[in-house]
Amino acid sequence: MHALIVLSHPDPASLSHAIAARIGEGIVAAGHAFEIADLHGEGFDPRFLPGDRASHRGLAPRPADVVAEQKRIERADAVVMVFPVYWWSMPALMKGWIDRVFSNGWAYDDSGEKVIKKLGHLPIHLVGIGGADMGTYERHGYLEAMRTQIDHGIFDYCGAPVAASELLLQSDGPDQSNNLHAAAVIGQNVFG
Template identity: 60%
Template structure:
């Protein structure tokens, strides 16, 4: 089976990229294949322009860069997003990728007051990397808000199944290597794990 792993971080030496690579290592260690999509390095344009509105209204076809991303997703049995938490959500580059790629007519269809969800075949795994401790997320309800916005509001709306929703945060007395172990273990079980969600600290 094949996993598409998407990252959105401008610095290749970042923890985000290291986690994505370890996730891919785990997938391959289990005998599957993985493709890493580095949106920053590839120069994906996240701007939602008038041309994207025309596509949303189904007055124009998808542009070549959008079709290429949709093809990558269509090839995958699982989609994993690995990203840093910016302002209690995903980076603008990744959100723009979703805005443009998960378009009407491909990810979903609105017709005659009914929504057709088209990504029911896709398993989704989310690994968000936070800089604040878990107490901060819990005190303000940030992680719950992120799951409502991203897991439910984006992927479940399109019919995709969110299998994993992890928040990797700093813990006292531990270093970031434990996040790499978490990513590798998840990669090894990516295609045989049931729904799971939560926080690395709570596991």
């Protein structure tokens, strides 16, 4: 099986990149394959432009860069999204990728009386990397807010089941061996 790891972090030497690589190692150790979509490294444009709007309304074809990303997803048996937590959510670049790529007509269809969810076959694994501890997330309701917004608000709307929603925390500490080990385990479990 094949996983697409979507990564959003500007620094190739970041913990986010190391965690994405470790997830990939876990996927390979479990006998599967993966590719990484490095949104910063590849220069993905997250802006929802007039062409995206026209496509959303059924007045124009999808932009070529969006079609290319959708084809990458179509080759995958699962998508793993790795991102640092910025302001209790994902970075703007990753959100812009979702805004453009998980488009009307492809991820869902809202042209009728009822929304048709089109991604029921695509398990999603979310891996957020945060500097705070779990007590902070729970005390302020951030964990529930993230799950409501991302897990339910985005992926359930498209029908894509969220197979895992993980937070790897205290990413500012000097020893990241626990987070890197957890990432390898996440990779080993992507397909079961």
